[in-house]
Amino acid sequence: MKLSLLLTLFILASLYAKTSDFSIIVHQPFNAGLSDITEDYDRTITAVGFSKYYNQNSNSSNSYTNAFDYLASVSNQYGSGMHIIKVDNHADIIFSKQANLSSFSEAVAVVKTPTNGYFLGGYTLDGSLIVLKLDANANLIYSKIYGTNNYDRMNNLILLSDGGVLCIGSSVTTRSQNDSLFETGLGNNDIYLTRFSKDGQKLWSKKYGTSYDDEGIDAVEAQDGSIIVLSKTSYDKHKDVSLMRINENGNRIWLKHYKGEKLTLPTKIIRLRDNNFVISLIQYDDMRKEHIRLIKFDLYQNVLIDKDIFTTYPSGLNDIKEFSDGTFIGVGYVKDISNTDGLAMVLDSNLVMLNQEHYGKENYDLFTSATILHNSQVAVAGVHTDEESQESNMWITKLNRDASMAQISTHSSNFYEKLCALFKEEIASKQLTIREDLTIELTDSRLYFNVAEYKLTQTQKIFLDSFSKKLIPFLYANKEIIDTLEVNGHTSSEWGNVDFTARYLNNEKLSMNRSYSTLSYIFAMQEKMTQKWLLKVLKGSGLSYAKSVVLNDMEDKEKSRRVSFKIILK
Numbered sequence: 413m414k415l416s417l418l419l420t421l422f423i424l425a426s427l428y429a430k431t432s433d434f435s436i437i438v439h440q441p442f443n444a445g446l447s448d449i450t451e452d453y454d455r456t457i458t459a460v461g462f463s464k465y466y467n468q469n470s471n472s473s474n475s476y477t478n479a480f481d482y483l484a485s486v487s488n489q490y491g492s493g494m495h496i497i498k499v500d501n502h503a504d505i506i507f508s509k510q511a512n513l514s515s516f517s518e519a520v521a522v523v524k525t526p527t528n529g530y531f532l533g534g535y536t537l538d539g540s541l542i543v544l545k546l547d548a549n550a551n552l553i554y555s556k557i558y559g560t561n562n563y564d565r566m567n568n569l570i571l572l573s574d575g576g577v578l579c580i581g582s583s584v585t586t587r588s589q590n591d592s593l594f595e596t597g598l599g600n601n602d603i604y605l606t607r608f609s610k611d612g613q614k615l616w617s618k619k620y621g622t623s624y625d626d627e628g629i630d631a632v633e634a635q636d637g638s639i640i641v642l643s644k645t646s647y648d649k650h651k652d653v654s655l656m657r658i659n660e661n662g663n664r665i666w667l668k669h670y671k672g673e674k675l676t677l678p679t680k681i682i683r684l685r686d687n688n689f690v691i692s693l694i695q696y697d698d699m700r701k702e703h704i705r706l707i708k709f710d711l712y713q714n715v716l717i718d719k720d721i722f723t724t725y726p727s728g729l730n731d732i733k734e735f736s737d738g739t740f741i742g743v744g745y746v747k748d749i750s751n752t753d754g755l756a757m758v759l760d761s762n763l764v765m766l767n768q769e770h771y772g773k774e775n776y777d778l779f780t781s782a783t784i785l786h787n788s789q790v791a792v793a794g795v796h797t798d799e800e801s802q803e804s805n806m807w808i809t810k811l812n813r814d815a816s817m818a819q820i821s822t823h824s825s826n827f828y829e830k831l832c833a834l835f836k837e838e839i840a841s842k843q844l845t846i847r848e849d850l851t852i853e854l855t856d857s858r859l860y861f862n863v864a865e866y867k868l869t870q871t872q873k874i875f876l877d878s879f880s881k882k883l884i885p886f887l888y889a890n891k892e893i894i895d896t897l898e899v900n901g902h903t904s905s906e907w908g909n910v911d912f913t914a915r916y917l918n919n920e921k922l923s924m925n926r927s928y929s930t931l932s933y934i935f936a937m938q939e940k941m942t943q944k945w946l947l948k949v950l951k952g953s954g955l956s957y958a959k960s961v962v963l964n965d966m967e968d969k970e971k972s973r974r975v976s977f978k979i980i981l982k
Contacts, residue, residue, distance in 0.1 A: 434810035434818045446793035448521045453528045455849045459793040462492035493582045494519040503820045521569035527575040533569030575610030580628040603628040618662045632683045642681040694728035702726045706763045719763040735785045743779035754779040756815040769815040788813045852977040861973040866925035880934045896980040899928030904969035905957040924954030930975045
């Protein structure tokens with residue numbers, strides 16, 4: 413199937429509303445919604461989904477003698493298009509773009525590329541699958557339209573460690589060619605997986621399943637490069653959950669079915685920091701009331717935790733993410749007596765619910781996806797419906813890690829300008845640069861560390877004297893809005909002839925020492941009152957070579973041996 417793709421800028425003029433809460437409602441002429449969300453490297457937020465529109469190319473002057481031909485012509489006039497939206501920390505929309513295809517389509521997932529671009533995954537409503545690669549401004553790099561001759565559906569797109577992606581969904585099983593009426597619309601589904609390289613080359617495409625209806629829901633890559641696939645199998649009145657482990661070539665390693673008497677629907681699988689996994693399920697009781705079930709297991713099918721979470725009203729989680737301390741946040745829906753609200757739930761490391769919050773109006777609202785941001789806040793995508801309305805809207809919110817609603821930052825732009833003015837001489841002399849996310853990078857080669865060294869040189873001390881005498885009083889004068897001052901140590905990636913583990917750990921210790929040397933030198937020269945305040949905001953960390961400086965796809969080892977500063981506002 414050949415489709416002509418053109419990404420066009422969709423100009424928004426008074427189409428969204430915002431308050432002091434970080435909650436953006438994007439209104440479109442017809443139904444719209446968001447399915448996935450991610451954080452960009454410049455700390456902005458990007459979400460994808462769909463918005464409805466009319467097909468302007470339809471020919472309404474045709475006359476029809478066959479009712480089926482007429483119905484087919486009208487169905488092609490109105491449908492959905494893939495939509496991508498980017499917003500900044502002030503809840504302002506930077507861009508909003510729609511992919512216009514000759515067939516209607518919806519986006520289901522967005523993942524970041526190393527160059528701050530995107531992979532978008534979705535499907536056309538007539539049964540083809542779509543993978544788009546976009547640059548940082550959402551301009552098209554390439555598109556892949558693929559699938560079988562039958563009806564296919566994508567449910568998620570997974571970024572892999574080699575820079576490629578895995579597409580997961582379902583495909584209708586091939587039927588008899590003699591059964592033309594229901595050839596692509598009735599029959600058993602199979603799990604359908606396709607793996608693409610980072611350059612868009614299709615590496616393999618395979619189907620899996622039983623004699624019943626099977627559907628691939630989600631997947632995640634394990635530490636060893638194998639892939640765990642979450643799926644469901646439907647038969648009679650039952651829906652079973654299945655887990656399958658495959659190798660990088662798509663060959664099955666093991667398969668496990670979870671069968672039960674109660675209706676169970678899988679929604680999400682994530683890999684944890686301890687390299688185990690958690691799946692999120694929606695389970696129904698005998699009264700058809702749904703509740704949340706979470707299962708933690710290891711790579712060898714051993715169940716470590718199996719937790720049912722009951723709430724007053726029916727509820728379910730569509731997504732779950734792990735914080736760096738092992739706690740979790742999940743987002744989904746809760747069905748109150750008269751309406752459906754977006755649900756945000758915080759859980760401890762043992763999957764015990766700590767608290768929950770409901771968001772929405774007196775109508776239909778829900779959260780579909782979440783991503784944890786660099787400052788431990790959470791960006792959430794979803795669907796909002798205005799009161800007395802029958803049309804859904806795109807919804808982006810930002811939550812604090814306790815699931816409370818975050819506020820729109822009103823400080824950062826003005827603060828950035830003041831910070832640049834404060835260090836205008838250092839910027840002009842190329843001693844440092846300041847990014848809009850309030851990261852301060854030292855760029856004078858005399859301020860870099862020598863190989864394997866962390867003790868400050870006399871040149872570095874002289875600079876820090878002048879630097880801190882400007883920075884610290886400025887921060888203290890604005891202490892009401894200062895949350896954190898980070899001093900981050902960095903290294904280059906080399907470390908003699910050692911293996912990967914030793915190279916990382918040695919560099920991690922070195923980066924922490926560089927951070928401590930800088931932090932302690934600045935702290936020691938402050939007055940006691942300022943030191944007492946710095947106790948609350950000062951944070952030192954070692955990042956090893958995780959954020960080494962790369963120029964023209966090559967690591968600049970000299971510039972990587974540095975410390976950087978980052979200011980985080982409340």
